Amino acid sequence: MNVIDLRSDTITHPTDAMRQAMAEAEVGDDVYGEDPSINLLEQKAAQLLGKEAGLLTASGTMSNLVAALTYCHRGDEVIMGDQAHMFWNESAGVSALAGAQVRLVPNDDQGRIDPQDLAAAIRPRGNVHMPPTTMVCLENTHNRCSGAALTPQDTRRVADVAHEAGASVHMDGARIFNAAVGLEVPPSELVKDVDDVSFCLSKALSCPVGSVLCGTEEFIGEARRWRKMVGGGMRQAGVLAAAGLVGLDTMIERLADDHANARRLAQGLSRIEGINVDPESIQTNIVIFEIDPSIGTAPEVLQALAEAGVKVTPSRTQTLRMVTHRQISGDDVEDALARVSEVMEKLGATRSS
Numbered sequence: 483m484n485v486i487d488l489r490s491d492t493i494t495h496p497t498d499a500m501r502q503a504m505a506e507a508e509v510g511d512d513v514y515g516e517d518p519s520i521n522l523l524e525q526k527a528a529q530l531l532g533k534e535a536g537l538l539t540a541s542g543t544m545s546n547l548v549a550a551l552t553y554c555h556r557g558d559e560v561i562m563g564d565q566a567h568m569f570w571n572e573s574a575g576v577s578a579l580a581g582a583q584v585r586l587v588p589n590d591d592q593g594r595i596d597p598q599d600l601a602a603a604i605r606p607r608g609n610v611h612m613p614p615t616t617m618v619c620l621e622n623t624h625n626r627c628s629g630a631a632l633t634p635q636d637t638r639r640v641a642d643v644a645h646e647a648g649a650s651v652h653m654d655g656a657r658i659f660n661a662a663v664g665l666e667v668p669p670s671e672l673v674k675d676v677d678d679v680s681f682c683l684s685k686a687l688s689c690p691v692g693s694v695l696c697g698t699e700e701f702i703g704e705a706r707r708w709r710k711m712v713g714g715g716m717r718q719a720g721v722l723a724a725a726g727l728v729g730l731d732t733m734i735e736r737l738a739d740d741h742a743n744a745r746r747l748a749q750g751l752s753r754i755e756g757i758n759v760d761p762e763s764i765q766t767n768i769v770i771f772e773i774d775p776s777i778g779t780a781p782e783v784l785q786a787l788a789e790a791g792v793k794v795t796p797s798r799t800q801t802l803r804m805v806t807h808r809q810i811s812g813d814d815v816e817d818a819l820a821r822v823s824e825v826m827e828k829l830g831a832t833r834s835s
């Protein structure tokens with residue numbers, strides 16, 4: 483039985499073209515700024531996102547951390563949505579390493595932050611009792627909000643409030659190109675009101691390693707020192723950048739296929755007894771769906787699916803997550819749906835007998 487791996491788009495392997503480019507990459511010592519492949523990748527990424535400069539890092543987590551280190555002093559406050567990846571899944575780097583206190587405001591089911599909630603949460607300056615709010619974080623697409631994409635307007639409303647109060651706006655754009663393709667908006671348009679953006683090469687773009695942080699020359703200059711401090715000065719990492727360049731050149735437009743597959747997956751899931759999901763809400767490549775408690779808990783269903791060769795990840799207590807990517811075909815989607823249907827039927831029958 484073939485395994486259909488819907489856990490994440492991070493499982494995608496580098497393509498043959500990437501391996502070829504990696505083998506042939508021109509390299510140099512990047513800590514001296516001498517790796518031509520990295521320099522080109524950073525420049526291309528920045529250009530694509532309408533920013534002045536870019537910085538290759540080891541991961542999305544490192545990019546987000548480096549952004550926090552660059553903006554914050556110890557004792558500052560960072561505001562983000564209560565479903566943010568930076569809050570849930572990055573080992574508390576913002577507080578542990580950047581020394582900032584994290585304040586949460588609600589995310590709605592579209593991954594948005596209400597500008598009024600943000601305005602109420604931002605600290606007044608010049609009060610010795612209070613940490614200054616120096617950084618506000620947005621996420622696009624929003625991982626825990628089922629891959630919802632923020633529109634340029636959603637982002638502008640929040641950025642205006644943050645900037646008005648003197649805080650910088652960081653976009654965790656791990657899947658910013660999914661948002662761009664999903665909304666049919668140029669990526670630069672999605673980030674024009676934020677101060678900096680990070681995105682992942684290692685997810686749907688199919689590269690083996692890497693993330694790029696983009697912002698002003700000044701910001702990236704500072705960020706370069708923080709990246710070095712956290713061990714991210716990677717020397718001849720042009721072999722990784724070479725794959726990144728292939729990713730930027732060839733892997734963005736095809737994301738539309740992943741989105742169509744995710745929509746089909748959600749449509750199929752919505753027809754299965756004991757599963758609840760609104761297919762119309764699926765904008766990109768992440769499908770989070772609810773399991774009816776009468777069938778079992780999410781971990782029970784996850785286990786049964788794994789035994790049937792369908793790998794998924796847990797999301798919340800009663801929800802599971804599937805992510806489509808380059809290594810999932812339309813046939814895999816049909817196959818996965820048939821297996822999910824069978825598993826759910828079996829679990830339902832066991833429960834009611």
Ligand SMILES: *Cc1c(COP(=O)(O)O)cnc(C)c1O
Nearest residue numbers: 541542543544567625654656682
């Ligand atoms: C995956 C992800 C990250 C972290 O990226 P890594 O490369 O896995 O460290 C950050 N933010 C979001 C929204 C993500 O989905």
